[in-house]
Amino acid sequence: MHAIVSITHRVTGNAMAFGAVMLFLWWLIAAATGPAAYATFLAVATGWFGILVGVGFTWVFFQHMCSGIRHLIMDTGQGYDLGTSRTTAALTIVGSVLLTVATWAAIYFHKGI
Numbered sequence: 001m002h003a004i005v006s007i008t009h010r011v012t013g014n015a016m017a018f019g020a021v022m023l024f025l026w027w028l029i030a031a032a033t034g035p036a037a038y039a040t041f042l043a044v045a046t047g048w049f050g051i052l053v054g055v056g057f058t059w060v061f062f063q064h065m066c067s068g069i070r071h072l073i074m075d076t077g078q079g080y081d082l083g084t085s086r087t088t089a090a091l092t093i094v095g096s097v098l099l100t101v102a103t104w105a106a107i108y109f110h111k112g113i
């Protein structure tokens with residue numbers, strides 16, 4: 001479990017650095033370009049594929065955040081025994097899934113996608 005979470009930390013970090021940042025730049029450039037460009041961005045972002053990507057990157061962010069916090073705690077020298085390491089690795093997945101569901105539930109009930 002900790003090996004999977006460790007690899008996932010690297011994959012999610014790089015997915016955000018190379019993937020999510022590009023989408024963020026598209027959003028900013030579309031907003032700066034004008035109404036037509038922004039309407040195109042919104043049409044893609046609120047379509048089923050855009051929402052799928054949005055949910056995916058939300059999980060990627062929260063998984064990286066949770067395992068990053070776990071990493072920072074372990075940097076203080078705690079949680080290295082096998083049992084604790086496995087438990088905290090599993091907790092990062094539980095935490096990231098719950099935070100992703102909570103985020104999209106908030107978006108759904110607030111905006112109604």
Ligand code: HEM
Pocket residue numbers: 009010011012013014016017021061064065066067068069071072
């Ligand atoms: C949300 C809070 C975040 C926390 C707590 C966090 C924590 C960390 C930690 C502790 C590491 C170092 C792991 C190691 O030493 O092996 C790391 C690596 C990294 N983070 Fe984050 N991070 C966060 C957000 C982000 C964001 C927003 C991005 C990108 C846009 C990002 C991209 C990366 C990358 C690319 C790495 C290197 C991955 C690799 O080993 O190849 N992180 N993060």
